[in-house]
Amino acid sequence: MASTETKTTDTRAEGDQQLASVEAGLDALETGVVSRTSFQQTFVNKILPPIIAIAVVLVVWQALISFKIVDDPSKLPSPADVGGEFKEAWLEGKLLEYIWTSVSRGLLGFLMALAIGTPLGLIVARVKFVRAAIGPILSGLQSLPSVAWVPPAVIWLGLNNSMMYAVILLGAVPSIANGLVSGIDQVPPLFLRAGRTMGATGLKGAWHIVLPAALPGYLGGLKQGWAFSWRSLMAAEIIASSPDLGIGLGALLENGRNASSMAMVFEAIVLILFVGIAIDLLIFSPLERRVLRGRGLLVKG
Amino acid sequence: MATTLAKAESAESVEYAARIEHVSKSFAGPAGQQLVLDDITLDVAPGEFVTLLGASGCGKSTLLNLVAGLDQPSAGSISTDGRPALMFQEHALFPWLTAGKNIELALKLGGVPKNERRGRAEELLELVRLKGSYGKRVHELSGGMRQRVALARALAQDARLLLMDEPFAALDAITRDVLHDELTRIWEETGLSVLFVTHNVREAVRLAQRVVLLSSRPGRVAREWTVGIPQPRRIEDAPVAELSLEITEVLRGEIRRHGQH
Numbered sequence: 001m002a003s004t005e006t007k008t009t010d011t012r013a014e015g016d017q018q019l020a021s022v023e024a025g026l027d028a029l030e031t032g033v034v035s036r037t038s039f040q041q042t043f044v045n046k047i048l049p050p051i052i053a054i055a056v057v058l059v060v061w062q063a064l065i066s067f068k069i070v071d072d073p074s075k076l077p078s079p080a081d082v083g084g085e086f087k088e089a090w091l092e093g094k095l096l097e098y099i100w101t102s103v104s105r106g107l108l109g110f111l112m113a114l115a116i117g118t119p120l121g122l123i124v125a126r127v128k129f130v131r132a133a134i135g136p137i138l139s140g141l142q143s144l145p146s147v148a149w150v151p152p153a154v155i156w157l158g159l160n161n162s163m164m165y166a167v168i169l170l171g172a173v174p175s176i177a178n179g180l181v182s183g184i185d186q187v188p189p190l191f192l193r194a195g196r197t198m199g200a201t202g203l204k205g206a207w208h209i210v211l212p213a214a215l216p217g218y219l220g221g222l223k224q225g226w227a228f229s230w231r232s233l234m235a236a237e238i239i240a241s242s243p244d245l246g247i248g249l250g251a252l253l254e255n256g257r258n259a260s261s262m263a264m265v266f267e268a269i270v271l272i273l274f275v276g277i278a279i280d281l282l283i284f285s286p287l288e289r290r291v292l293r294g295r296g297l298l299v300k301g
Numbered sequence: 302m303a304t305t306l307a308k309a310e311s312a313e314s315v316e317y318a319a320r321i322e323h324v325s326k327s328f329a330g331p332a333g334q335q336l337v338l339d340d341i342t343l344d345v346a347p348g349e350f351v352t353l354l355g356a357s358g359c360g361k362s363t364l365l366n367l368v369a370g371l372d373q374p375s376a377g378s379i380s381t382d383g384r385p386a387l388m389f390q391e392h393a394l395f396p397w398l399t400a401g402k403n404i405e406l407a408l409k410l411g412g413v414p415k416n417e418r419r420g421r422a423e424e425l426l427e428l429v430r431l432k433g434s435y436g437k438r439v440h441e442l443s444g445g446m447r448q449r450v451a452l453a454r455a456l457a458q459d460a461r462l463l464l465m466d467e468p469f470a471a472l473d474a475i476t477r478d479v480l481h482d483e484l485t486r487i488w489e490e491t492g493l494s495v496l497f498v499t500h501n502v503r504e505a506v507r508l509a510q511r512v513v514l515l516s517s518r519p520g521r522v523a524r525e526w527t528v529g530i531p532q533p534r535r536i537e538d539a540p541v542a543e544l545s546l547e548i549t550e551v552l553r554g555e556i557r558r559h560g561q562h
Contacts, residue, residue, distance in 0.1 A: 015533060019482050023430055023445075026476060030443030194393040197369055197386065198458060199410040208406060212397045295396035296440020 077263040085267040094247075102233060102248035103275055105161070109168030110229040116169065117176030117225065121218075124177060125184040126206075135181070138174050146171035146232035150239045159242045164233060171232030172225040179221010183214030215291055223284040230276050249275070317382065318462040318494030319345040319368055324377035325519075326363055337363050339519035340377070345462065345494050347382070352497045352505035352512050354548070356556050360520030361498045365466050368496065382494075385462040386455035390470050392447035394439045400450045401426065401435030407457035425453040428487060445476035449483070456491065465497040469504070478536060481507055485532055502552065503545045507536045512548060516555045523555055 037045075061079055063069075070076045089095040124131050124138060149170045150163075157163040187210055195201075195209035237250020245251065249272045256264030292298040326338040337360040345351050353361045366372045368379055369387045394403050404422040413421060426434055429449040439447060448468055455463055469477045485508065488495055499505050505512045509528055516523040526548060530540045 012533070015482075016486065019479065019486070020430055023479050023483070026479060027431075027443060027446055030445065030476075031441070190389065190391055190393050191395065193371055194387075194389065194395075196371060197384075198407050198454075199384070200406075204410065208410070209395070212395070215397065291397075294438060296438060297396075 074260060074262055077266060081263040082266045082270070085261075085263045089267070098247055098249055098252050099271060099275060101246045102237065102250065102272075103279075105164055105248065106168070106226075106230050106233050106275075106279075109165045109233065110172060110226055112165060113169050113172035113176055113225055113229060114222070117173040117221075118180060118218075120173065121177035121180030121184075121221070122206075125181045131181075138181075139178055141170075141174040142178060142228075145235075146228060147235040147239070149232070150236050153236070154240055159240050159245070161245065163240060164236045164245075167232045167236040168229045171228040175225040175228050176221045179224060180214060180218045183217020183221070184210060186217055187213040216288075216295070216297065219284070219288050219291060223280065223288065226279060226284060227276070230272075230279070234272055316347070317344045317380075318347050318349065319343075319381045319385070319496060320379070321364070321368065322378050324364070324367065324374045324379060326360065326367060326372075326375050336519040338367075338374075339521050341515075341520065341522055343513060343522065345496050347461065347494055348492050350488055350495045350497070350508060350510045352499055352509040353515060354499060354502060354505045354512055354552070355515035355520065356500060356517050356552065359515040359517040361500075361515055362466055364515075364520065365464050365496065365498050368462075369464055382461045384458070384460060385464050385496075386458040386460040387464045388448075388451055388455045388466065388468045390467045392439070392444075392451040394447060394451055394454070396439045398439075399435065400431065400437045400439065400442065403439070403450060404454050404457045407454045411458055421457070422453075425457055426450070428456070428490075429453045429483065443476075444472050445480060448472065448480060452484070452487070456487070456493075460493075462494045462496065465495060467499055468497075470499070470501070477504075481536065482533065484508065485534075489532070502549050503536050503541065506530075506541050506545045506548065507534055514548065514552060514555070517559060524551055 058079055061076075064076065065071075065078045073081065086095065089098065120138075124135055146167060149167045153163045153166045153170075157166055191209055191213050192205070195205050200208045233248075234250045234253075237245075237248045238254050241247075241251040241254045247255070249268055252271070253265055253268035256262070256266075256268055289298060321341055321343040324338060324341045325336065327334045327336045329335075341364060343351075353364065355361045363372070365387070367374050368381060369385055370381075371387075394400070395406070398406060401419075401422045404425055405418045408418045408421055409415075423432075423435060426432055429452055431446060431449055431453070434442065434446065434450070439450075442450065451468070469480050472480065481504070484495075487493075495508075497505075497508060506528055512526045512528060514523045514525070515521065526544065528544065530538070530544070534541055
């Protein structure tokens with residue numbers, strides 16, 4: 001009797017061992033091999049193409065000047081003239097000042113938009129009445145060019161920094177709020193059910209399930225919100241340039257126009273573009289990539 | 302302290318893991334109220350493994366949702382011994398957390414103190430034979446591994462009843478067989494009660510102590526079988542196949558009725 005019992009436990013343990021090894025084999029077979037791209041590959045695939053594109057633009061630009069296709073420097077300055085403008089601003093120590101004036105305004109405005117847009121988006125997404133009441137207006141506001149807010153903002157607040165921030169907020173808050181709303185709308189119901197069976201309801205559910213699940217949509221909204229902030233700010237700076245406000249990039253552009261210096265106008269446009277791209281590349285793209293990669297949502301190109 | 306008290310109480314008074322009494326459920330459909338479940342009465346004893354078997358439209362998933370407390374019955378009552386854990390056909394793991402953190406979230410929501418969570422999560426991963434997968438992201442795991450993490454997460458809720466809604470239906474046959482063996486082993490080790498929904502007759506017989514067949518539209522308990530075949534069973538075993546054949550005949554009879562009118 002005792003011997004049969006030990007025998008059954010023996011075969012059981014043996015079967016268990018076999019099961020474990022079969023399982024380990026299956027796991028190994030089904031887990032993909034993760035490969036890391038080398039720096040050389042990254043360079044060839046990601047860094048080289050934009051460098052070539054910029055070089056081509058410069059060559060074509062220089063060709064237009066060299067072959068006298070456009071020979072009016074007040075219409076098209078040469079790359080060297082624009083470069084000289086940069087050099088001069090740099091030597092006077094003003095280049096970083098221009099950039100910083102605008103970037104600090106833009107980022108501070110964006111942070112304020114973040115602080116207002118996030119709770120607003122949460123309320124619109126979760127409260128039915130609020131959604132019916134202001135949801136359509138909020139998405140409609142996204143298609144309103146933010147330049148339209150400059151005249152009323154100047155009348156209400158005067159030519160000062162508050163007016164700039166007001167224009168940024170009106171441009172960026174709807175984007176951020178809408179991003180969060182669509183992020184929350186796209187949370188798979190399965191996650192909510194799984195959360196509920198684990199006891200994540202109400203605020204706990206919002207914190208542990210809804211918000212993290214909505215993060216990719218929210219980040220998309222932030223990215224767009226930054227683009228809107230930056231555009232609104234440039235519009236405000238161009239229209240409302242005043243010596244008291246310091247010279248930002250928009251004011252630089254306007255000064256260039258007033259001085260009929262096309263080289264300065266080009267300098268300003270290049271800087272505006274550069275800052276917009278740099279903030280996206282340094283802050284938003286890495287953030288978005290990190291979130292998407294962590295969730296396996298990033299398709300390797 | 303409070304939990305020990307509750308457990309002691311339930312040990313005296315509760316002689317079931319789930320008690321479903323005269324439960325009906327209807328939904329508002331295009332043709333007025335549609336009855337999905339009709340007067341279901343079913344008990345799951347502590348430590349018992351019951352499979353709910355039925356064709357499409359028998360309301361087996363609806364019944365599971367009711368037992369899980371995700372929905373309310375239209376009539377009748379359901380009581381369970383504590384809040385049950387639920388496993389879905391899709392793994393439902395949160396992709397923003399690692400395998401280990403998914404389990405820890407369940408522990409956290411269940412009130413396990415912070416310093417115990419990591420160790421407990423590692424233990425549970427070891428139980429489903431995924432030692433060393435703590436830091437893996439969900440998308441780095443295969444289908445079978447994901448369902449095992451989902452099982453570990455369900456076990457982390459420390460429920461006395463585990464509800465499973467066709468959890469292996471989306472897996473390939475080889476993986477499914479292995480997970481049947483795993484589930485049987487874990488069920489025997491933990492002494493959990495399991496209510497397992499499936500439309501796969503052999504799977505039902507392979508796993509359960511008791512198979513409950515539901516008829517379709519509306520779902521009613523059509524018949525029950527007690528499965529006396531000793532574990533460990535295999536899905537190819539002759540007694541499993543034999544009983545499966547018998548149940549399949551009854552199931553087909555149930556389905557045939559719907560084609561006649």
